[in-house]
Amino acid sequence: MKSSDSLSKVLQIWRVSPPPDPDFRAAVWQRVEETRRAPTWPVFVRARAAALTAAAIVTVAVSGWAGHSVARNHVQADRNTLAANYLASLDARVKAGLQE
Numbered sequence: 001m002k003s004s005d006s007l008s009k010v011l012q013i014w015r016v017s018p019p020p021d022p023d024f025r026a027a028v029w030q031r032v033e034e035t036r037r038a039p040t041w042p043v044f045v046r047a048r049a050a051a052l053t054a055a056a057i058v059t060v061a062v063s064g065w066a067g068h069s070v071a072r073n074h075v076q077a078d079r080n081t082l083a084a085n086y087l088a089s090l091d092a093r094v095k096a097g098l099q100e
Contacts, residue, residue: 045052 039047
């Protein structure tokens, strides 16, 4: 308990006295003005138009390539199914119901 009493006394006596900063108020107002002058959405887009255009082009290209790949696989599967059905329709054993 004795250490707690000494800590309490030290904390009561302890004071922080930082040196005053003469530019503190000016710096605060400068940050406030910078916040007020934050770019609006159209200004943001115009400033980054090249990057946004490049991102859109890459997105469209990747999406197109992925769609083409999926469609090609789907067409190949359909072609295989159609070929198998056609060949089965030509087989006389299948028509007669004499399949092994």
